[in-house]
Amino acid sequence: MKHRIDVFLQYYKPHVSGLTNMAAALAEDMVRQGNEVHVHCVAKSGPSIEYVESGVTVHAYRRNFSLGRGNFSSGFLRAAWRVRKKPGTTHFHLPLPESGLLGWILRRRPSVVTYQCDAPSGGVTMSLMARALDISHRSLIRRSTVVCTSSADYAEHSRLHRLFARKGSMAVPATSEDRRGGVARYAVPGRRQIGFLGRPTSEKGIDTLMDALDLLPSDILLTLAGPLEGLSERVGYDRARLEELISEGRVRSLGFLAENEIADFYASLDLFVLPSTNSFEAFGIVQVEAMSAGTPVVASDLPGVRTIIQTTGFGEVANTGDSVDLARAIRVALESSYDKESARKILDSVYLSPRPELAYREIHMRVRSN
Numbered sequence: 001m002k003h004r005i006d007v008f009l010q011y012y013k014p015h016v017s018g019l020t021n022m023a024a025a026l027a028e029d030m031v032r033q034g035n036e037v038h039v040h041c042v043a044k045s046g047p048s049i050e051y052v053e054s055g056v057t058v059h060a061y062r063r064n065f066s067l068g069r070g071n072f073s074s075g076f077l078r079a080a081w082r083v084r085k086k087p088g089t090t091h092f093h094l095p096l097p098e099s100g101l102l103g104w105i106l107r108r109r110p111s112v113v114t115y116q117c118d119a120p121s122g123g124v125t126m127s128l129m130a131r132a133l134d135i136s137h138r139s140l141i142r143r144s145t146v147v148c149t150s151s152a153d154y155a156e157h158s159r160l161h162r163l164f165a166r167k168g169s170m171a172v173p174a175t176s177e178d179r180r181g182g183v184a185r186y187a188v189p190g191r192r193q194i195g196f197l198g199r200p201t202s203e204k205g206i207d208t209l210m211d212a213l214d215l216l217p218s219d220i221l222l223t224l225a226g227p228l229e230g231l232s233e234r235v236g237y238d239r240a241r242l243e244e245l246i247s248e249g250r251v252r253s254l255g256f257l258a259e260n261e262i263a264d265f266y267a268s269l270d271l272f273v274l275p276s277t278n279s280f281e282a283f284g285i286v287q288v289e290a291m292s293a294g295t296p297v298v299a300s301d302l303p304g305v306r307t308i309i310q311t312t313g314f315g316e317v318a319n320t321g322d323s324v325d326l327a328r329a330i331r332v333a334l335e336s337s338y339d340k341e342s343a344r345k346i347l348d349s350v351y352l353s354p355r356p357e358l359a360y361r362e363i364h365m366r367v368r369s370n
Contacts, residue, residue: 002036003368004088008080008102010071010095012041012058017199018174018285019116022356023093024056025175029357030364031055036088040079042071067129069119070097080105089367092144094137095119103140110367112360113144115169117282118159120203134159141167145367148172148360150283154304158279172359173351176288182263186254191221192334195269197262197286198226205275205300206237211323212275213250216330222251222273225265266293271333274299277321281305288351291315296338298329311350314343 005027011017013024027037031054043049043060050059061075076098083106090111092099103111115137121130141147141163149155152171155164187193200206206224213222222245245251257265266272272290274281274297282304287297291308297315299305309315315338318329349355 002034004036004038004083004086005030005091005364006079006083006086006088006106007037007039007091007093008076008096008099009039009041009093011044012039012060013053015044018283019093021285022114022116022175024054025353026091026357026360027056028054029354029361033361035364038083040076042073042076048075067097070095070129070133072097077101077105084109089364091364092140094140095133096140097133097136100136100139103143107143110145110370111143112363112367113141113147114172115141115147115149115155115158115160115164117154118279120278120280130159138163145370146170146363148363149304150174151304151307153307154282157303170359170363172363173288173356174283174285175353175356176285176292176351177262178352179263179266179289179293182265182267182293184268185264186223186268188221191219192270193221193223193268194271194273194330194334195223195225195265195290196273196275197224197257197265197290200224200226200228200237203276203278203280204237205277205321206242208277208321208323208326209273209275210238210241210245210251212326212330213245215324215327218250220330220334221249223265223269224251224253225255225257225262227256228253262289263293266290266295269295271295271315271330272297273326273330274305275318275326276300276302276305279303284308287315288347291343292347292352294340294344296333296336298326298333308351312343312346314338314340 009023030037037056039058042063048062061073063071080102090109092113094115119130119133121127147167147169155169272295274284274287284305291314300320301317306317316329316333319325
């Protein structure tokens with residue numbers, strides 16, 4: 001009889017984000033290991049639906065309301081109530097507003113918690129929301145069998161660091177795809193190209209990156225890959241200024257890239273830049289994937305994010321939200337020769353598939369045996 005694993009998170013494929021991609025990679029790996037995997041998430045729009053994606057049974061529940069980035073669905077609670085007595089284990093990916101209630105309903109089931117990030121605080125509303133999330137998360141984590149974070153660095157600097165220490169949280173890197181072997185079809189003759197891949201939302205630091213571009217030589221071209229329109233989150237860039245830089249030829253936007261185009265994007269760059277500014281960015285899967293393509297990285301000095309460059313030595317760390325220091329780091333990185341072979345060995349042994357998946361397989365086996 002197949003072992004059942006129920007996964008709870010906000011969004012699942014076809015939604016695209018680091019958290020979603022990681023959850024999908026782990027769920028699909030668990031299916032390949034012979035488990036019966038059910039994912040419970042919020043539908044992006046419309047009624048509740050059920051479908052099968054790469055062997056994973058996905059239950060997407062109608063959204064009742066949203067508060068900030070939190071999307072609430074009573075379907076989560078009904079699903080938890082239905083499966084509470086079924087044999088199996090549960091895997092939660094946080095942030096998840098209902099986590100405290102879900103943990104109480106499923107308290108008799110062994111569980112794995114992957115804590116992706118703290119919700120940023122700042123201003124009265126955001127601080128209250130962050131505090132409420134922390135309370136809900138603490139309740140679930142206390143009941144969990146195993147709790148994981150993407151790095152020890154992030155766990156030590158999280159608002160929940162004392163709880164992680166008491167629980168003995170495990171550091172397991174986020175899942176990342178190997179992007180080597182791409183063709184530099186997006187290269188521009190005569191230009192040094194720095195790139196960014198992702199949704200330019202509030203935590204991504206696009207304005208800081210544009211400010212840094214003003215301090216860099218004119219032969220440096222910034223190429224953005226990812227949607228600039230239709231984002232549900234609050235965007236974090238000055239759109240009018242971006243359009244001006246595009247018209248001046250300092251920036252170009254490739255829009256959303258298909259999966260088979262991403263390796264070519266990384267291969268076309270001289271440098272990848274991840275200028276994120278707050279705790280929503282806890283790891284940065286894209287920087288691991290850029291390195292796997294042989295492209296060095298400049299990233300912000302954020303807990304968790306900085307650890308990949310510190311471990312591999314394949315790039316530079318810049319002060320968070322500091323355009324002057326970001327420009328400095330970009331100049332240094334463009335003029336440096338990094339040890340690609342040494343970095344590649346570290347990527348293969350620590351960060352790239354199947355290393356994170358293997359770690360989670362062992363965790364799930366440990367949880368099942370308790």
